[in-house]
Each structure stands twice: as C-alpha cells, then as structure tokens.
Amino acid sequence: MKMKKFINAPETVTDEELQGLGLAFSDIVEVDGHLVISKDLADADRVTIVTYGGSGHEPAQAGYVGKGMLDVQAVGDIFAAPNGQLVFDAMKLADKGHGVLLLTLNYAGDQLAGKQAMKLAKKAGLNVRQVVTGEEIQYDSNGEDNKRGLAGAVAMYHVAAAAAREGKTLDEVAEIAQRYADNMASVTVKVSDATHPQNGMSFGDLGETDLMEIGAGQHGEGGGVRVPMLSAKETVATVAGALSRKLGLQSGDKAFVMINGCGATTMMEMLVLFKDTVEFLKGMGVEVVGNMVGEILTVQEAGGFQMNIAKWDDETLRLWNTPCRTPAYSKE
Structure with a gap:
C-alpha cells in the first residue's frame, strides 16, 4: 500500500520542512540550509547553547530554538545525525566570546558527530563544553542498558539557557546542565x-x-x-x-x-x-x-x-x- 504522507519527494523532505519552519516562525528563527538559528542570537552577550540531531522527531529539536532556549541547532536527515563539520559550524556561528555549550543526546551517530565537532572546535581555539544526556533507564534488568537520550533534554535546554542569560560562565552553565542530566x-x-x-x-x-x-x-x-x-x-x-x-x-x-x-x-x-x-x-x-x-x-x-x-x-x-x-x- 502506498505510504500516506503529505510530502513531495523523499530526498527533499528535510530541506522542505526546514524552509517551512523558517517561513512559519520568521520572527523567532532564521533557517540557513540545515542550521536553525535563533533571532535572539544576534544581540547575545553570554554563553550560547547549541544542539544537533536528525529530523523526523518534530517539534524537537528545531522547535526549541529561540529566546531562552537553544541558539542554534544543526539538523541531520531523517533519524540521522548531521556530520561533525555542520555541528562545528553551528558552534562557530553561536560563539559570542563567552563560550559555547554543546548538548548531545546519547546515540552512536550523535556521539560520533559530537566527537568530530569538538576536535574541530579545539583545533580552532573555541571555548566549548559538551554535556551528553542519556536518561533512559534500564527497565528490563536482563536487557541492555542503552542509556539513550530522550525528550527530557528539552527541559534541560531551557534551564541551561536561563542560567546563561543570568550571565553565568560556561563552566557554571555546563555544571548546571550536567546536574540536570544526572537527576x-x-x-x-x-x-x-x-x-x-x-x-x-x-x-x-x-x-x-x-x-x-x-x-x-x-x-x-x-x-x-x-x-x-x-x-x-x-x-x-x-x-x-x-x-x-x-x-x-x-x-x-x-x-x-x-x-x-x-x-x-x-x-x-x-x-x-x-x-x-x-x-x-x-x-x-x-x-x-x-x-x-x-x-x-x-x-x-x-x-x-x-x-x-x-x-x-x-x-x-x-x-x-x-x-x-x-x-x-x-x-x-
């Protein structure tokens, strides 16, 4: 049976949905290719918050870019992490001189992209910290303890961003985010x-x-x-x-x-x-x-x-x- 989804072409669905996001919320975000950027970033004088991940999980994560939450999200294809270069580009764009916090959900592709991006950031001399969320519990005591990152990261975006807006240092914002992830x-x-x-x-x-x-x-x-x-x-x-x-x-x-x-x-x-x-x-x-x-x-x-x-x-x-x-x- 033919798939019943209102799309035009499978290979352009991510590009088209991001274009739609930029058109629908032009007062909040700007879309540049696969980067979703908060309009609030232009005047930011603080630690900034970046995340990344595959599309297909809407409204996460691009839906949480804006004032008081994420500054930039790097968007991958359907259920696929973006490459490390794009994540680095997001961090470089977000950097306002106070440091950048990179928030990562615990999946193999996301971890690999984050590792590559952090290497590029270190080489470029950016002041960056990374916090990984993996709040999923091992419900089956006989199963694998996957510790996958789930929707809980979204609340953490707001808490970390609020700390940054208070003028806290990158180390302080990262510590608050890590404490949230641990609890x-x-x-x-x-x-x-x-x-x-x-x-x-x-x-x-x-x-x-x-x-x-x-x-x-x-x-x-x-x-x-x-x-x-x-x-x-x-x-x-x-x-x-x-x-x-x-x-x-x-x-x-x-x-x-x-x-x-x-x-x-x-x-x-x-x-x-x-x-x-x-x-x-x-x-x-x-x-x-x-x-x-x-x-x-x-x-x-x-x-x-x-x-x-x-x-x-x-x-x-x-x-x-x-x-x-x-x-x-x-x-x-």
Whole structure:
C-alpha cells in the first residue's frame, strides 16, 4: 500500500520542512540550509547553547530554538545525525566570546558527530563544553542498558539557557546542565509502530499485536519488555515507580514531570497519564512543581509516550520559571 504522507519527494523532505519552519516562525528563527538559528542570537552577550540531531522527531529539536532556549541547532536527515563539520559550524556561528555549550543526546551517530565537532572546535581555539544526556533507564534488568537520550533534554535546554542569560560562565552553565542530566530519568512506552517517511519502512511489528512495549527504543531499537495493554493508572504505577526508584525520590522532594506523546497518542490520553502521575507522586509525598505535556519529541506517527521525571531543587525551579519563546514552546 502506498505510504500516506503529505510530502513531495523523499530526498527533499528535510530541506522542505526546514524552509517551512523558517517561513512559519520568521520572527523567532532564521533557517540557513540545515542550521536553525535563533533571532535572539544576534544581540547575545553570554554563553550560547547549541544542539544537533536528525529530523523526523518534530517539534524537537528545531522547535526549541529561540529566546531562552537553544541558539542554534544543526539538523541531520531523517533519524540521522548531521556530520561533525555542520555541528562545528553551528558552534562557530553561536560563539559570542563567552563560550559555547554543546548538548548531545546519547546515540552512536550523535556521539560520533559530537566527537568530530569538538576536535574541530579545539583545533580552532573555541571555548566549548559538551554535556551528553542519556536518561533512559534500564527497565528490563536482563536487557541492555542503552542509556539513550530522550525528550527530557528539552527541559534541560531551557534551564541551561536561563542560567546563561543570568550571565553565568560556561563552566557554571555546563555544571548546571550536567546536574540536570544526572537527576532525570525517562522510559518509553510504545503501542504502535512508526513508518519512515522516506521509504515507508515500519519500525517493528508491535502494531500487529495486542501488546505494549515498556522501554522500547524510539527508532525501533530493542531493549523493551512486551506486556498486555494496561490502563493509564496501571501503566503509570509501573513506569513512574521505576523512574522514582532510579532517582531515589523521597517524601518532601520536588519533581518535574514530562509526558511526551510519540506522534499518534492523543492529548486526552496524555492528560490522563499526567493526572495519574501527579497523583502517584503525591502519594509518595513528592510535589510536582513543573511539567510539559504534549508532543515534544515524536517519531512520526508512533503510538505511545515517553515519561520523564526530574528531581529539582530551588535553583532549577527558578531557572525554569524564566521566560522563553520558541516555535514549539513559550513561557512568559
């Protein structure tokens, strides 16, 4: 059966979507090839924030370029990291004399591109630091501990950028980002598969079953456990319980909760999941003081969600409550 996606040509889909982003949000971002650049960067006199990654996960990550979040994103092709040269170009463009923080999600291609870019930056004499996020927990004790980077990085973008806007040094901003990365945990629950928008390939066979997969890789990687479908409350008890244990959450702690829809999950479902998560944590004596609910980092039309919980302190909450404005997220 012919793939039902509104595209023109598989080989130009990334170029065309970036052109569309630049046209739709011309007051916030500028698009130069595969670089998405915040209009706020022109007058920046501070540490700047750069990230990179493959397309196909919209609105991440280009949707979080703008005032109070990312300064530049280097965009790769569908589910593929950009090359190290493009990542270096992004850092060089972002550099305003106070240093550049490079944020990387833990995938093999992204790690390789980051390593190449950091070598080029060092050779060029740029003042750069790198923080890698890999908040995915090992849900299956018998499976691989992949520590993949998931949607939790998006909240970290805002916290790190807020620290930079306060005038903190590169080392200080990097330390805050690293502390955030070390105090968050995520897991994916998948109920149906995505298709690759360039070739129509399905990411797995889960859609042909009556099961859901906890700990699934968002690109179809293994590592998950397939179980019969559970209710929202039962799923939350399973997933939030595992994340809370990983973080060592205790009564009196403050937490951030993200429910990220993977592409085909309705807002109705996400809001029910969020409500159940707040109630679950409240039962532990943990207060939810920040949240994101919606499609944040998707995988085309995959069904399911990612739950991210982060342990916050007062400084993190203060930084989170600063204004930001991007194509996909605004806080005034």
